[in-house]
Amino acid sequence: MSENFNRLLERIESRDAKVGILGMGYVGLPLSVAAFDAGFPVLGFDVDETKIASLNAAQSPIERVANSRLATMREEGLFEVTSDFSRTSECDLLIICVPTPLGKHREPDLSYVVQTVEAIKPNLRKGQLVSLESTTYPGTSRDLIKPILESTGLESGADFFIAYSPEREDPGNPDFETRTIPKVVGGDGDHALQAATAFYGAVVEKAVPVSSCEVAEAVKLTENIFRSVNIALVNELKIIYARLGINVWDVIDAAATKPFGFMPFYPGPGLGGHCIPIDPFYLTWRAREFQVPTRFIELAGEVNLQAPYFVIEEVAKALSDRKHKSVAGSRILLLGVAYKKNVEDTRESPGFVLIEELERRGAKVDFYDPYVPVIPNLREHPEMVGRKSEDFDPENFSEYDAILLCTDHDNVDYEAIAERADLIVDTRNVFDHSKNNIVQA
Template identity: 70%
Template structure:
């Protein structure tokens, strides 16, 4: 009879199933930290890994870097002695389950930048031992887990599917959405072989309510891209409809709100000043890049990207026209107050926010821009728009608002006194249709 401890897959499956495994999560950001909370709640002990010393210190002192996760929860996890964050990757050897939640941005040529995944995989390889499962959650193109990560992990002689196990399970976080959290969102899981799939399903099945198994890592990787390409294409469509209907004097938001009363065959998407967040502006280009290898054109996806990328410039054009028409001012003489720089309402996340493209374009044309954001007191360091880092949010008072030539609504956070803004502003250019929900006051409101 075979000793279960001599079969790495069976021993690991048993430890995972009985919650005896220690879980290592690399990247304590908007994906990794909520996953750590869910895994902790499921009974696992967690090692969090990050390269940001300030984030490590903050979490280990019981202070959450993410608004949706309270300090009390982090402190409770620390007090239970089942959660520690470190930069020492040698501690990965203690972990049976290793989850990768690192950025996968684009480079300046809009090609995939897998440097974070590759560097992280090399760190794991240096500490790899038999009986571990490694799961990638970062968005990427089909084939990354098997073709990029596996060869690096196998350099030391251990084999995937025999000694260690590989899986892909795309993150599905929706920051700012109070209706869903990590454990309540179904989790797609694909493994590199049957043993990896079985172990990954056992782990994620312990952490989330519903696991959706698929045939392979490649299928799971394609699922994530498909979800966000669907959103990108539909947002591009309504951004184009906005331009058409605006020329016709038709309110596109009213059209969409009426159309969504149809109980079948229609899903509402809304226009805006451009795409934001780490997923929708980036993910489609991972597939278009990979498709070139197969000589397949991606005209539809690339057209959507073109429309969405151009959206901020159309907003600035509308702002410039509105200043001329309603304020008799040119952009070079204008002071603009931007409401919101986070990429979506009610979050502090500024990744890929269209606000910074708007600011840069306005300032390139000679305008001066300040901003107010109740969630972003200071603009953090960003890989792009480095000149924006350190800018501070101003107080939103009637006196301050009245001092600007126009208010540009970029992010429609709840809790902002839009009534006061409407009363105090001279001109409002509204990219989110938020002013339609409030008494507009004395200001001229232009939809953009």
């Protein structure tokens, strides 16, 4: 046991360990850069041949990773991406960064994780560390990954090692990057924890070891449930205060002046991204196995899921009150389809729900997003794939019956829009609500 562990630890400390990162998306690609910066050679794995070709040509699919960084990595011969999963045998560390979506009935869909682990299994060898970063429910590493890999006859903790370290990426946040975000690490046994902590401690500024994979798995769910519940609270307060004629943003900003006991969260048109709309349901599903109710978490999920429909009703009301029109037959421009500002990421964006529901009610909907020129492949709303963003031309804005702000990118001239648009429905508190053509939603 000590021989496999000691050899792996030595290779990590000397930076001779090759890092295999499975999944070259919003988590795997920034991690590849961080591992390279720490001195490790990186071999990326993906199933998208178009993406693989682009990455090997130093063309990044995400703004967070510059083409120049990939070019440097390629020039030094320390970064390559492949679809040949037999090459996992070359790697000392295998980091799994694949999607973990929900199924049709909001049950965990771990098919991508299972497929990836099954792809690793035929070439698993002694001395490797397999670490999962994808969000999941407590027990996944022990109950799902471990049996698959141990079916090879190799033993976890003796021949190879299993760890869990939840990703904490925050696309669009200029204050943090992979290297500067503390990394929680759990392991299947002491040697797995030590090896994983040694690797992540070399890649990021601070590794935070915890007592087990289950604790690490629960950490990520807790972080995102905390946000989901608080966002649901302010979304509900928004509705209440709107009926009372009170601006919820004014209330939150004033409350935030309290130096203790309050943390500001802000309402919006719904939740987006891969984490907050999905992760809480992983815990509710797991809790049902143990007959534990999760009423608070599920209620927050219900409130957040209804947020886009409240916005739709406000659009309908604004069209009726201000223009004496119904949604049917109206032309509407949606500002922003990315799930948050200043990123190109559209995963789980409420913008698609807004477009879908407005069009279901008979509206003609266009969108403008400087980060999303074309709607990419989506697991949900496949009928929208390929739709193109309108050009930014304020002169044309008066042709729309309403402009609906969904995503408040910083690089948009909102003053120009406000000057020319007849009606704006603002879900992000960007516009001056004292103006007659602005409606808060």
